[in-house]
Amino acid sequence: MLGFVIQRLWQAMIVILAMSVLVFCGVFAVGNPIDVLISPDATQDIRAQVIAQYGLDQPLWRQYFTFFGRMLQGDFGESFVYNMPVTQLILSRLPATLELVLFAVVGASLLGIPLGMYAGYRHDAPAAKIIMGLSILGFSVPSFWIGLVLIMTFAVQLGWLPAGGRGTTASLFGIEWSFLTIDGLRHMLLPAINLALFKLAMMIRLARAGTREIMLTDTIRFARAAGLSEGTVLVRHVLRLIAIPLVTIFGLELGSTLAFAVVTETIFSWPGLGKLIIDSITSLDRPVMVAYLMLVALLFVMINFFVDLAYALLDPRLRRARA
Amino acid sequence: MTQPLLEVSGLKTHFPTAAGIARAVDGVSFTLGRGEVLGLVGESGSGKSVTGFSLIGLVDAPGRIVEGSVHYGGRDLVGLSTAALRRIRGKEIAMVFQDPMMTLNPVLSIATQMRLAIEAHERVSKAAARARSVEVLARVGIPAPESRLDAYPHQFSGGMRQRVAIAIALLHRPKIIIADEPTTALDVSIQAQILAEMKALVDEIGMAMIWISHDLATVSSIADRIDVMYAGRIVEAGPVGAVLRSPRHPYTQGLLESLPSRTVPGEELRQIPGTTPSLTNLPNGCAFAPRCPRADTKCQVMPVESAAAERTWRCHHPETQRSAA
Numbered sequence A: 001m002l003g004f005v006i007q008r009l010w011q012a013m014i015v016i017l018a019m020s021v022l023v024f025c026g027v028f029a030v031g032n033p034i035d036v037l038i039s040p041d042a043t044q045d046i047r048a049q050v051i052a053q054y055g056l057d058q059p060l061w062r063q064y065f066t067f068f069g070r071m072l073q074g075d076f077g078e079s080f081v082y083n084m085p086v087t088q089l090i091l092s093r094l095p096a097t098l099e100l101v102l103f104a105v106v107g108a109s110l111l112g113i114p115l116g117m118y119a120g121y122r123h124d125a126p127a128a129k130i131i132m133g134l135s136i137l138g139f140s141v142p143s144f145w146i147g148l149v150l151i152m153t154f155a156v157q158l159g160w161l162p163a164g165g166r167g168t169t170a171s172l173f174g175i176e177w178s179f180l181t182i183d184g185l186r187h188m189l190l191p192a193i194n195l196a197l198f199k200l201a202m203m204i205r206l207a208r209a210g211t212r213e214i215m216l217t218d219t220i221r222f223a224r225a226a227g228l229s230e231g232t233v234l235v236r237h238v239l240r241l242i243a244i245p246l247v248t249i250f251g252l253e254l255g256s257t258l259a260f261a262v263v264t265e266t267i268f269s270w271p272g273l274g275k276l277i278i279d280s281i282t283s284l285d286r287p288v289m290v291a292y293l294m295l296v297a298l299l300f301v302m303i304n305f306f307v308d309l310a311y312a313l314l315d316p317r318l319r320r321a322r323a
Numbered sequence B: 001m002t003q004p005l006l007e008v009s010g011l012k013t014h015f016p017t018a019a020g021i022a023r024a025v026d027g028v029s030f031t032l033g034r035g036e037v038l039g040l041v042g043e044s045g046s047g048k049s050v051t052g053f054s055l056i057g058l059v060d061a062p063g064r065i066v067e068g069s070v071h072y073g074g075r076d077l078v079g080l081s082t083a084a085l086r087r088i089r090g091k092e093i094a095m096v097f098q099d100p101m102m103t104l105n106p107v108l109s110i111a112t113q114m115r116l117a118i119e120a121h122e123r124v125s126k127a128a129a130r131a132r133s134v135e136v137l138a139r140v141g142i143p144a145p146e147s148r149l150d151a152y153p154h155q156f157s158g159g160m161r162q163r164v165a166i167a168i169a170l171l172h173r174p175k176i177i178i179a180d181e182p183t184t185a186l187d188v189s190i191q192a193q194i195l196a197e198m199k200a201l202v203d204e205i206g207m208a209m210i211w212i213s214h215d216l217a218t219v220s221s222i223a224d225r226i227d228v229m230y231a232g233r234i235v236e237a238g239p240v241g242a243v244l245r246s247p248r249h250p251y252t253q254g255l256l257e258s259l260p261s262r263t264v265p266g267e268e269l270r271q272i273p274g275t276t277p278s279l280t281n282l283p284n285g286c287a288f289a290p291r292c293p294r295a296d297t298k299c300q301v302m303p304v305e306s307a308a309a310e311r312t313w314r315c316h317h318p319e320t321q322r323s324a325a
């Protein structure tokens, strides 16, 4: 197991290194930040001075090494727009996205897996058909539209829940969180539901398909022949056997939602990363874009690592091969 | 004769399919005495497995038992509630299957799978469950069972895996074990070992066994009595020695003649001509008629069951010369 961990950490470092080159060159190719930084009527002198100040007169490789060296120290430079260190800026937005996305993805899984397993187990029951019908809806209706409907219904017409913002936050480990207060949770509910619906539909379908397939196997027949109750068969056998694809999708969804919760964050004015990155793209705020992309790469590498670890825990056949 | 342990009568299990109703089991009757080994033979698709599943209520939907009864312990198991059936499965009547690769759960340790099977019927401590598992594993011939208990199925060979499955079936010392081709998926040398061990275990524990197989040779070496199944019905039944010495039904004869041991080396293996009939579209009379060398117009009427001297058969033109001799 230790060998596996070390090997994966090594791979992760290489991925991060490669990503840093790609991100740096990619962003370099996108427009000239000088046009954003100084007004067009500035003198040649001021122009040259600013260029030198940001190190933009250096050759590309030298700029990269400066960038990489600073990155290792957690320094991504200053935002052109906010005039504050990018690391600080991103860290101030990350918790909002993190708690919203975790709430949505974990909630979707906790609800979707049992529903899907039920729908697979009793696939002829009317309730199972209703569940599947709703899951198709969750798949096919666009997220922004559901978000608007949620606001119209629960915020505007019924007035039960707030339409936007994080609400009251409380501090934990020196970071502000919404989930610690009732008001914060109320603010989080609608955007979380909005984010969760697609994932819920996906989890339901995945769990249902897996359950239907596994229920027909001799493994289940043998377990039943030994007198196991249906509950035990479902929880101890079926759930364990369908866990690998569920964990895979959980990881993928967690990563991609963390990176791209932007639509929901915009609709619900949720001050998270998604809004930050959209703003930074429109204003060509290069340091923020770079830091953000590196963060996304890091997140995916970390999630992959944990998913792989989960595989090894869930399936003994994979353990020997990776140890 | 004393009351049999298990008495199956007129059992019919049908599957509604797109092509019509598949009569997988169509009026099967037999009895099983205490400690008796009954061999159930027939070609693939003749309904042997479905018969076994029907006994303990494990028929896959949409299939169901449409008629008949399975008397065991003073009760009819057909129509028993799921909960009541569950208490019988594994405890009174256990079942093992063909492919141990498919029956054991690949992601659970042997210890967990055995503990789940024990807990299905008893409340025991973890330590007690382990002790019992080790004991039963040793009994089925797993070497060093203590050290193997926490292993996973893929860490065992095919034969060892089937032994584990048999151990799980034996955990509660059932009165009956239904063995659905448990050796078919194994190497020939392992087959013989498992066969001998099963026979010894059955004698030792005093279990009755229904040994399902398409192979007359294995059945003849383990069974006391034999039921030959064709297209959902038992076409011939009786003590194994008598039936194999002088088969009355042309189908039994065909099965015997296609045994490799009956073929002169170098000669081609004899086969029953034709294929098993479609269960959704059986002929009106004897289902074997299209393949039978003795079929005539009489055979367009379903033959009734004849019986004599512990033997039964369903044929208008049974072979009688050899049995007379």
Ligand SMILES: Nc1ncnc2c1ncn2[C@@H]1O[C@H](COP(=O)(O)OP(=O)(O)OP(=O)(O)O)[C@@H](O)[C@H]1O
Pocket (backbone or CB within 6 Å): B015, B017, B022, B023, B024, B042, B043, B044, B045, B046, B047, B048, B049, B050, B051, B060, B061, B063, B214, B279
């Ligand atoms: N789930 C099912 N749905 C529809 N038909 C089925 C189903 N299970 C079994 N049958 C029907 O029952 C017939 C008998 O199947 P069964 O498995 O009992 O045969 P078998 O004698 O055990 O053959 P084998 O030697 O191949 O195991 C099959 O040919 C099939 O037509």
Ligand code: SF4
Pocket (backbone or CB within 6 Å): B249, B250, B251, B286, B287, B288, B289, B290, B292, B293, B294, B295, B296, B298, B299, B303, B314, B315, B316, B317, B318
């Ligand atoms: S009844 Fe007729 S067709 Fe059927 S087995 Fe006997 S002889 Fe053959």
Ligand SMILES: [Mg+2]
Pocket (backbone or CB within 6 Å): B048, B049, B050, B180
């Ligand atoms: Mg079978």
